[in-house]
Amino acid sequence: MSPEQTSLAFRANSVCALEDSALRAAMKQATDTFGTKRADAFAPVADLEALRDRASAIRDDVLANLPMYVDRFVASATRAGAVVHRAEDAATAREIVRTILADRGARRIVKGKSMVSEEVDLNSHLEAAGMEVVETDLGEYIIQMEGETPSHIIVPAIHKNRRQVGRLFADRLGVPYSDDPQALTKIARKALREKFLSADAGISGANFAATDTGSLVLVTNEGNGRMVTTVPPLHVAILSVEKMLPSLADLPAFLRLLPRSATGQTITSYVSVITGPRKPGDATGAKELHIVLLDNGRTEILAGESRDILKCIRCGACMNVCPVYRTVGGHAYGWTYPGPMGIILTTLLTGMKKSHPLVDASTLCGACVDVCPVRVPLVDLILGLRKRKVREGFADPRERRGMEAFGKAAAKPALFALGQRLAGAFWPLVRALGGKDVAGRMPSPAKTPLRRRLP
């Protein structure tokens, strides 16, 4: 993750994205496929609404008692032999991880996919300390090679097509060009296998943390998550505090919802439940397990009106159905998390000042709310942030004056009709002045307004 956040340039980023036909084709193909696969995966689930209610209630309970659950997790994980570190902010988390690795002389680090590590910009910090950090998730491997950031929380290289990946591998790895995903996957397997076997340490994230057993749960498909957590002698896991589940026995509900929502699978190829490091008599597990629990503003979010975003289990379903995300892709949002959940998290974690254009990056159509497996009220949360944007003075004052004027005109039919005629007459001018900007792309008003077409 590049530390430069570009959320303020959301409009300009979107205009660039709209002009990138390869990006738009990749996004359309991928999000359409996701939609179909998700629907197919949920079709046989008889009591889906009850399942969502249960998962939502468990997440509500976690948020209502978060400090207690975090303390319980720390105690359980410590009892299981892990060393747990609490990180107040991103800089502290980075430094904790660097110190753990440096103290043990770790030079080569293999990494599983972790959005929290992207959030704290971990890689560049470790690289600056002279460590080699290798992303091992295929999508992350591709974008690390390209020097990019993830544009989707589940499929980080969703914006790239097979020909772009083929050219990248040919360039950087010196292999013959291929645009066959299976062949490209084999190339990555070979290159990364050697890294796994020679790594000094593995870094992973976690999808869930069970507070009764101190277990970390990783939901993955490729097997790289299993590699980084079992092959190197040292395992450092970094996760944010809200990933708690009260009990390991709560996991099945989430295993039924997360893979179906994320990739349309009944379950992922692998679900790893890791409880502490290797113990006497064990032949599996890192010799040392360090768990870094990141707050980075979550405690503050928990106390505020947007707390429900912390229920999110990071499935990515909301972005796959979002008309804005599907059109402009993830990079336009300018920070770690894109799509509807990203609008909310980015605004809360980085502050309104750095991200206020994002709160308008939604049509409020509610498609995200329909698919959210844990019933995060995404539209309400975005609306709440829009109100905050106005309250905190980040809204364009012209917008407010315009809306007030519109409100007055719309209350008087004659004035409204005049406005409609004027808009029709001046539209070509508005469009010409708008150029490539949003105004220049607006469709023309109807010749006969709806008002006059109604019986």
Added chain:
Amino acid sequence: MSDAEMERIFLENAATAAAGTHSVSDTGDLLAALGRVVAIDSPVFCPGMTELEKAAAALFPVRAADYAAAAVTVEEVFGAVAETGTIVCSSEGGRAVQAGLLPAHHVAIVRRERIFGTLDDLFAAIAFAPPTNVTLVTGPSRTADIELTLAIGVHGPEKLDIILV
């Protein structure tokens, strides 16, 4: 759910997840099935820790001392879940869970009586005192990171065979 029903659902779901499925009745049949599934002269890692593994191990002329050097791992696993067609690998009893991860071919032997009906049944059984590592494995290693096109065998096995005994 009756045992026969559970077995049928497990095999069906495992096959849907692209695992090879085989159902045998005794040790003799198991060895015959292994002979069909495993390329007999490839380096095989077999821990030889259980009765079934001991019987299986004798079958292979080339034994890999270490799973990292093996082409195939043949092992008896902790259990299975019918709901998802999943096999369950556990570190309990000093087992190397990663042995089923590194080689390109993983052959998992499951005893019929070790099939759990649902994920809830499995987690109810292990949630009280989980071992260091429990890994649920459903089908071979896969990715869809390039154009959401399915590719098999990323970092884990490209082939998973399950033999129900």
